[in-house]
Amino acid sequence: MSESPYRLVVSKRRKTAAIQVKEGQVSVHVPPNTDQQWINQFVADHRIWIAKKIAQQAQLKNEKYQLKEGELFPILGDEKEIQFLRANQYGINVTDSSIKISFPDTDSKSKTVIKACIEFYLQTLAKEYFPKRCQEITQALDIPNQISEIRFKKTKSKWGHCTHKGVLQFNWLIMMSPIPVIDYLAAHECCHLIHPNHSKQFWNLVSSIEPGYQEARLWIKNNGHRLWFE
Ligand SMILES: [Zn+2]
Structure with a gap:
């Protein structure tokens, strides 16, 4: 043995x-x-x-995604190649097929640079996307002023949260996933403003906003663990 x-x-x-x-x-x-x-x-x-x-x-x-030059990394569900550009300033530019990260020649800590650039990009994307989408959803639900604040946080397994005071919290790592998944998460948390539980009425309400929500839920179940990088 x-x-x-x-x-x-x-x-x-x-x-x-x-x-x-x-x-x-x-x-x-x-x-x-x-x-x-x-x-x-x-x-x-x-x-x-x-x-x-x-x-x-x-x-x-x-x-899990590796933050290295030449590796693929997803933005809104599209995998793009990480590329390095030598420049005077730090920067990130996302195109259809690549994530171009620029940094000065003297900087040898490339992994730290990639991480900081991608974090910044995903956070910015989340801060642009969620307030707009949540406003559309709360208007559709006829509760236009129910959100008191939208916060963003990186957590290992929690995607969203809604408090009884109308504070919505989203994990900005979700910006790595396809848009229908992001929309489902927004709908899920907004529907908690009406039903602070996972009752049948809650899921019916989610379905009225995102009829294909079950597919998005399944996507998170199967792929959520991949939405992480260090
Ligand atoms: Zn929930």
Whole structure:
């Protein structure tokens, strides 16, 4: 029986053993004085689960966008090639097929530059798009003055939020996704101004604004994890 290499973590607070897989690294957490042979057996018993986890995490990592010259990056669902231009000033210019990022010759921290430029671009796009779209939606819903504020935030898994005071919050990473998905998110949060829940009435209202919303929901479910970069 082959053994997986792992890191053993002995913790006084632990009462049971557990295996964790993080970024492809396996660690086994056990209470003090756990028998080594028992641990070996415990790991052996979980080897299929461990292998699956490692493979899953490797795939997820592969699917994430890399901020490198020549790599593809999506804006409004269209993948564009990241290109570098040497210039006196920092800048970003998005065309049909490319994202041209300019920075001075002396700057060697290209990854930081790409990240800052793309963040700026996506934030600007979100700040232009959502207020306009949300205004259209709230007018269609006949609640034109219900939004008190629209905020933008980058979070790992939350796409939008609506408070009882009428503050809408959007994750600007959604600007990486296709427009129907962005429109669905806007409709979802605006409809919460009327129904602060996920009741049948809420979904009917979303459907009245975005009849194809179920496709957008499915898109987020299947692709949401890819909308991230570091
Ligand atoms: Zn909701």
